[in-house]
Amino acid sequence: MSNASPADIMPLAHVMARLRDPDTGCPWDIEQDFASIAPYTIEEAYEVADAIERQDMAALRDELGDLLLQVAFHSRIAEQAGHFALQDVVDAITEKMIRRHPHVFGDPVLGDGVREDGHAQWEVIKAAERAEKDPDPSALAGVAIALPALLRAEKLQKRAARTGFDWPDTVGVIDKIAEELDEVREAESQDAREEEIGDLLFAVVNLARHLKVDPEVALRKANAKFDRRFRAMEQQAGDRFASLPLDAKEKLWRQVKSTEPLRK
Template sequence: MYTIEDLQTLMARLRDPDTGCPWDTKQTFSTIVPFTIEEAYEVADAIESEDFEHLPEELGDLLFQVIFYAQLGKEQGWFTFDKVVHSLVAKLVRRHPHVFPDGTLESVKSDQASQMSPEQDAEIKQRWEAIKAEERESKGAKGLLDDVPVSLPAITRAAKLQKRAASIGFDGEGVQAMIEKLEEEVAELKAAVKAQQDHHNEYCNSHIEVHDSIRDSIKEELGDTFFSLVNVARHLKVDSEAALRSANRKFENRIRYMEASAQEAGQSLNSLSLSQLDALWESAKQNECEKE
């Protein structure tokens, strides 16, 4: 079996300016980032589709990204893979004083109970957030939201912003309050859409386009609705990205079922009426229920 040392050797060989791979030798930190994001999503997809047979391969692809960055860091004299591992272990030991009481990997809490009380669990979470806040401050992040990456997917970033605000007590009064806030945002979105429709009706015989302010208002209200929906999901302890990916897969499966059904009848979807498409859609939903 190959080891992590073998993987590091392989990476160094790929980056060798004389005998390495031309593609690998051209890469930089910034050029690899898109591949890292892609590999992370492929890991998530394998897990959510329960494709555990291929999960080791996907995890390996993601690990390779870390090894690649470590090799680039070594070449620049900035850091090594060992530094990456050391930093990770040190951080996790520091963040888990309830497991490593003396702040060392070898220390063990003698009175560790098999199950923690809700009070102990809350205390651990509070301590975790306090330690993370200290770490952020040591990195120069002065504001509460300073180190939330701008490059995160919008839905993921919304949840992280909300969680960070909740860490100081700036949070809603439970799921029901969040749902009411969502309904409020939906009502404001409806009002913005109605304003657009009224504008069209008023100038239906002219070539005047929808006023920019109306379009901007709809965009803003849509954003607020998305943000509130993510907040509802967070309070329900549901991962918004995972929920949406699941909805995407369900939609895709239904469309594929509709395509197959139409093909069996010698038709194509673009030749069907809306009522026929609706009937196929309902059939696809019924097929899902039968499989369950």
């Protein structure tokens, strides 16, 4: 057990300083930069999500530590370049959370005398902060290009919806999906097929948003379901699975599917 206080993450900053020391540090850590470790940062975030999905608290503790290490790593690189340090990151996010929660840390009653919903306040304050930082006047400003495609599609749609540019109900969205599927069928070139499939996926994300379904979570669960069913097929067929004809594989798939509980 560390002697550090529960809120003290500075020992981690000291470890990173040692690892990045130009003379006595680790050669691999020394040669890294923001771009080279960014993929690891993204990977660690997904591993946190995976531990949560599996409800594995021991793994979650470890993965959160790995993710925190990424924050310390980026902060140390920035500190060595004269930009900011880990303490600055901690101070900035602490101040931001207080600033964006006036209903908790300040006066919850706004100018019109109505107690605002906390999330609505958050969005208003966040939009004002974004306007100060970014001169881009678009409602879509600030939606990071590097986000996973499904997540970025959802965020773009939510931003557009705030301006009133949205389907009034799911009927129009479902019709749009059917239209995009027809256009996929009609596409004649590879470039056209890529574009139309992109439009189809965008429309499916729109439907998920209207139904209050997280498309990233839904697809992750579909991936897990396919993984589970495919492995069950392989287990039933044994070494001969790959050589089975397609109709036999389809039969196995239906058998595996029929053993799972129905969802309503």
